[in-house]
Amino acid sequence: MYVLQQLVNGICQGSIYALMAIGYALIFGVVGLVTFTYGEIIMLGAFSAFYYFIVFGDNLILSLLCGFVVAGLVGIVVHKVCYQRFLDAPRYISLIATIGMSMFIKNLAIIVFGSTMKGLPLFFEGQNLVIAERTIDGVRQQLSLTYLQVVVIVTVVVLSIALTLFLNKTRIGMRLRAVSQDRKAAALVGVNVKNTTLLGNCIGCGFGGIAGILLGLYYNSIIPTMGGVAGLKAFSAVVIGGLSNIAGAAIGGISIGIVENLGIAFIPNGSGYRDVYAFLFLIIALVIKPEGLFSRRTGTV
Amino acid sequence: MILKIENLVVNYGYISALRGISIEVDAGEVVTLIGGNGAGKTTTLMSISGLTKIDSGTISYHGQDMSSLNSDKIVKMGIAHVPEGRNIFPKLSVEENLKMGCVSQSRISNTVIQERLAQQYQLFPRLRERRKQMGGTLSGGEQQMLAIGRGLMSDPELLMLDEPSLGLAPIIIDEIFELISGIKNETDKTVLLIEQNAVMALGVADRGYVLQNGEIVLSGTGEELLHDEDVRKAYLGG
Numbered sequence: 046m047y048v049l050q051q052l053v054n055g056i057c058q059g060s061i062y063a064l065m066a067i068g069y070a071l072i073f074g075v076v077g078l079v080t081f082t083y084g085e086i087i088m089l090g091a092f093s094a095f096y097y098f099i100v101f102g103d104n105l106i107l108s109l110l111c112g113f114v115v116a117g118l119v120g121i122v123v124h125k126v127c128y129q130r131f132l133d134a135p136r137y138i139s140l141i142a143t144i145g146m147s148m149f150i151k152n153l154a155i156i157v158f159g160s161t162m163k164g165l166p167l168f169f170e171g172q173n174l175v176i177a178e179r180t181i182d183g184v185r186q187q188l189s190l191t192y193l194q195v196v197v198i199v200t201v202v203v204l205s206i207a208l209t210l211f212l213n214k215t216r217i218g219m220r221l222r223a224v225s226q227d228r229k230a231a232a233l234v235g236v237n238v239k240n241t242t243l244l245g246n247c248i249g250c251g252f253g254g255i256a257g258i259l260l261g262l263y264y265n266s267i268i269p270t271m272g273g274v275a276g277l278k279a280f281s282a283v284v285i286g287g288l289s290n291i292a293g294a295a296i297g298g299i300s301i302g303i304v305e306n307l308g309i310a311f312i313p314n315g316s317g318y319r320d321v322y323a324f325l326f327l328i329i330a331l332v333i334k335p336e337g338l339f340s341r342r343t344g345t346v
Numbered sequence: 347m348i349l350k351i352e353n354l355v356v357n358y359g360y361i362s363a364l365r366g367i368s369i370e371v372d373a374g375e376v377v378t379l380i381g382g383n384g385a386g387k388t389t390t391l392m393s394i395s396g397l398t399k400i401d402s403g404t405i406s407y408h409g410q411d412m413s414s415l416n417s418d419k420i421v422k423m424g425i426a427h428v429p430e431g432r433n434i435f436p437k438l439s440v441e442e443n444l445k446m447g448c449v450s451q452s453r454i455s456n457t458v459i460q461e462r463l464a465q466q467y468q469l470f471p472r473l474r475e476r477r478k479q480m481g482g483t484l485s486g487g488e489q490q491m492l493a494i495g496r497g498l499m500s501d502p503e504l505l506m507l508d509e510p511s512l513g514l515a516p517i518i519i520d521e522i523f524e525l526i527s528g529i530k531n532e533t534d535k536t537v538l539l540i541e542q543n544a545v546m547a548l549g550v551a552d553r554g555y556v557l558q559n560g561e562i563v564l565s566g567t568g569e570e571l572l573h574d575e576d577v578r579k580a581y582l583g584g
C-alpha cells in the first residue's frame with residue numbers, strides 16, 4: 046500500500062514535471078535550441094502567484110492565469126534579448142545568452158523577493174480523496190489523493206489536451222508545428238517565422254510559469270533559487286522524451302516523478318536523494334536509448 | 347511583365363554569388379534559368395522569396411518593389427517556391443504537408459482547401475495513396491511531387507521550381523516535365539524553372555537565361571538557346 050501510495054504521489058508530481066517538460070519541448074521546437082532560462086521562468090511563475098495571492102486573494106484559477114501571463118511576458122524579453130539579436134550569429138551565442146539571462150533573473154529575484162523561502166497559501170488543506178482502504182492486523186491503510194493532487198493532475202491534463210488541440214487543429218498551431226519542423230519550409234509556405242517563434246516561446250514559458258505555481262503549491266514553498274533543479278528536471282524529461290516531442294516530454298516528466306517517489310519508497314531514508322534518482326534515471330535512460338526513450342512517437346510539435 | 351529583377355547583387359560574406367543580374371518574366375510564361383553548380387541559381391530564387399539578404403538591385407512583382415519584404419508577405423503576393431532539397435515537413439503526413447501549403451491564407455474556406463487537395467491528388471495519384479504516410483518516409487521522387495503539390499496548394503500565380511529533377515529516375519523526371527508543360531498549356535500560371543538538365547528545361551521553356559559565375563551570359567527563347575553553340579558545348583555535351 047505504501048508503494049502504491051508513492052506511485053500515486055509520483056504520478057502527481059510527475060505531472061507537474063510533465064507540464065514543465067511540455068513547455069520546454071515547445072520552446073526547443075520553435076527556437077531550435079536548449080534554453081537555460083527556463084528554470085527561472087518557472088520560478089517567476091511561482092512568485093507571480095505568491096504576489097497575486099497577497100494582492101488579489103486566494104483564487105487558484107486566476108493565479109494560474111497570472112503565472113501564465115507573467116511567464117509569457119518574461120518569455121518575450123528572453124526572446125528579444127537572447128534569440129532575436131543573434132539570429133545570424135552562431136547558435137551557441139544564443140545558448141550562452143540564456144545562461145547569462147538565467148543568472149541575471151535569479152539574482153534580480155533574490156534582490157527583489159529576498160533570498161528566504163516563502164510559502165504559498167494552503168488550498169484544500171487536509172481534504173483527501175480515498176481511493177482504497179484496507180485493514181491489516183488492526184492497522185488501517187489508505188490509498189488516497191489529496192484534493193491538491195487532484196487539482197494538479199486535472200490542471201495538467203486539461204492544459205495538455207488544450208495544447209494538443211491547439212497545435213493540431215488551429216492554423217496558428219499548424220504554423221508552430223511548421224516552424225518547429227523546418228524553418229525554411231515554414232517560411233516558404235508563408236509563415237511569419239519570426240513572430241511564430243516568439244509566440245511558441247511565449248506559450249512554452251507560460252506553461253513553465255503555471256508549472257512553477259503547481260510546484261510551489263505542492264511543496265508549499267518557493268524560493269528564488271528553485272529554478273535550477275526545476276529547469277534541469279524539465280530538460281531531463283524532454284531529453285528522455287526525445288527532444289521537441291510533446292507526448293514524449295509528458296511521459297518523460299511523469300516517469301521522472303514516478304522514479305523519484307519509488308526511490309523514496311524503496312531506499313531507506315532515501316527522501317533526501319530525490320533529485321539523485323531523477324538524474325540517475327536520465328543517465329540510465331540516455332545510456333539505453335540515446336535518442337530518447339520515446340523518440341519514435343509522431344507527436345512532434 | 348509580372349516579375350522584374352534589375353541588377354541584383356548578392357554576396358555571402360566575401361563570396362559574391364550574384365553580380366548584377368537582370369531577369370524578366372512575363373505572365374503565363376515558362377522561363378528557365380540554367381547554369382552549372384554554384385552559378386547562383388538557387389540564390390536568385392532565395393532572393394525573390396525574401397530568404398536571402400540582397401546587397402543591391404531591385405526585385406519587383408507587378409511593379410511593386412519587394413526587395414525589402416518579408417518572405418511571408420511575398421508568398422501572399424502569389425509566389426510559391428519549391429526549394430532545392432524539397433524541405434518536406436518530415437513529421438507531418440502527406441496530407442498535412444499539402445495543407446501546410448495554404449496555411450498562410452487565413453481567409454480560404456475548408457471547401458476550397460479540399461478542392462485544392464483533390465487537384466493535387468489528381469495530379470499526383472501516388473500522393474493520394476500515401477496521404478497518411480509521414481513526409482520524411484517518402485522516396486525522393488515522391489517528396490519532389492509532394493513539394494510541388496504543396497507549392498500548388500496556395501494556387502500561386504508564379505511557381506518557382508529549383509531543380510525539380512535533381513536525383514530522380516528518368517521516368518520520374520519525364521513525369522515532372524510533363525506536369526510543367528501541363529501547367530504551361532492548361533493553366534495561366536507562370537513558371538520560373540531552375541535546372542541543370544538543360545535539354546529538358548529548354549524544351550519546355552518559352553525563354554531561358556544562362557547563368558555563369560553570378561552573371562547572365564546568354565538569354566533567348568528556349569529554341570534559340572537549345573541550338574546555341576556555346577550552350578551546346580557547355581551544357582549539352584557538344
Ligand SMILES: Nc1ncnc2c1ncn2[C@@H]1O[C@H](COP(=O)(O)OP(=O)(O)OP(=O)(O)O)[C@@H](O)[C@H]1O
Nearest residue numbers: 358361362363381382383384385386387388389390
Ligand atoms: N549560405 C551561403 N553561405 C556562403 N556561400 C553561399 C551560401 N549559399 C550559396 N553560397 C555560394 O554562392 C554561390 C552560388 O550558390 P547557389 O546555391 O546559388 O548556386 P546554384 O547555381 O544553385 O548551384 P547548384 O546547381 O549546385 O545548386 C556558390 O559559390 C555558393 O558556394
Ligand SMILES: [Mg+2]
Nearest residue numbers: 387388389430
Ligand atoms: Mg542550387
